[in-house]
Amino acid sequence: MSPSPAATDSTFLRAARGEEVDHTPVWYMRQAGRSLPEYLKVREGIAMLDSCMDPELIVEITMQPVRRYGVDAAIFFSDIVLPVKAVGVDLDIKPGIGPVVAEPVRTLADVHRIPDLTPEHVTYITQAVQGLTAELGATPLIGFAGAPFTVASYLVEGGPSKEHARTKAMMHAAPEVWDALMKKITQISTAFLKVQVDAGASAVQLFDSWAGALTPRDYAEKVMPYSSQVLAEAGTWGVPRTHFGVGTTNLLTLMGEAGADVVGVDWRTPLTRGIELVGDRAVQGNLDPTLVFAPTEVMLERAAAVIEEGRAAKGHIFNLGHGVIPSTNPDQLKKLTEFVQSYPLR
């Protein structure tokens, strides 16, 4: 059915394509999840990865913020490590820690033991996306995948890492293992996105959350070629591609050139600077996610500044500069959404 025709003319997709819009579209990274009481309720007693494999629960959790906030796009509820779990890598998401991999990937043999991903590994994803696109109607669904570097970091380190020291060590000391691992994840991430688009997702976002830990040189030489391959393949499906990472000021130009239609800008980079760096592409972002804890008028004044800066871009999708912080009060995001959607166009 790919991609959902009902959403084609939505404000989100128009902005992503750089077309004229009737308002600045808005959604939030991690809008579905721990900040919502209705999410905590449906997740009670259900492990994170189990919830990502249950089509009904995926639909419900993905829909919750759309219902509550009336955002301009839904983001598919999943996790960066779900696809590698789906092909059989022994890992779990531990509350308060994050993904923990039973046997970290260190050798060529370790890489070769990881199977390619086929649609049969993730039939619940197909079902969930089909259910969602039916329920969402004209609201577009953004498909979700982790970029090869970020997924590789979890697999190599065995869990979340501040330094990514083993990952970078593999990059430099065992380039053939690194290449094999990055190719493997490239296949898995691409196939995971394709399943979502084939089932009706209208756009994709590639999350390279930890890319900002890299120098531009290492990014260009050791990471970008693989992300480019995912994005190039996604480019053949007729959906806009967003590319996002945190702390990426020095990588934004490359992340655009990797083949993105929309480049996500975190809050550290002034949006005006981000727009200069990505050139003739749309941008997404970039309110500091902690501003929800400021008084509402301060938050909205800063949001207005972001919208004004966004005018200079080919297209602008409003978002936070990183995911919604779990302790966020949903009422603030409701006010923020209304503010952005009703902010007068020039």
Add this chain to the structure above:
Amino acid sequence: MSPSPAATDSTFLRAARGEEVDHTPVWYMRQAGRSLPEYLKVREGIAMLDSCMDPELIVEITMQPVRRYGVDAAIFFSDIVLPVKAVGVDLDIKPGIGPVVAEPVRTLADVHRIPDLTPEHVTYITQAVQGLTAELGATPLIGFAGAPFTVASYLVEGGPSKEHARTKAMMHAAPEVWDALMKKITQISTAFLKVQVDAGASAVQLFDSWAGALTPRDYAEKVMPYSSQVLAEAGTWGVPRTHFGVGTTNLLTLMGEAGADVVGVDWRTPLTRGIELVGDRAVQGNLDPTLVFAPTEVMLERAAAVIEEGRAAKGHIFNLGHGVIPSTNPDQLKKLTEFVQSYPLR
């Protein structure tokens, strides 16, 4: 005795002042500490903050990397939270966690309960610096203090934080508490540096480790005025001032303008770009600290690139782009030091 006359013509200080040098000077942030077996040995059974209050131990730990590597400068062994501990704030450094504050600072009354720092609070610092400058001879000692924002984050959050959400919330929601707290830490950090310079330290470095979490606007409005005050005061003591933070690409110009003679550049920002951003100041950095885990020839090839880039600066002090990672093999740093010090000048 301030500052040590023996060190005045050292390569480190010449580079910091932008004068001609016979080689690129080099030292490493966290060169004294967990990566050294001799450090782990002397620290056995002694809590972190206790070791920072024992003049003999401070001298020994500060000297260890100078002896082992022959670096061009010693960095005073201490901790960012030591000065607030010294004035009586109830906090501890928990292994594997970091500083934990018993009663986080949230109100004006909380701020007013924190005393100003006087030299009498830290007589062990004076003794340690005097012992060190005698032992170091012509090798300069860099005095150490945390910048107001970074120290404030520990006090407000009650410990290490990824988001600094409560800290930023205070900044926006309770500006009068924020101002009082920042003024208090400004006094404490300034006095702590002055004790070190009065006792013989030849330079100072202000560590604003977490400043990179801020937008340039919040940095300029809510943080920079206080750091500027510390640096302005330090400027009257006749010692070069280095200003460092992580993830600060968008703040480097401001961090220079805050009153630094040397701006520390982390590894994410290409040094060439960092030099453009800081203008007519010296720079310090910026090898990715994980490159010590790469094969030696890869590490040295990258170090050569950093040295070459550094030529364009008013002055260049070689360093890692962040602190030495505890699992670093000291033999790699020994090779790196020799390589940098013998690298031919053009």
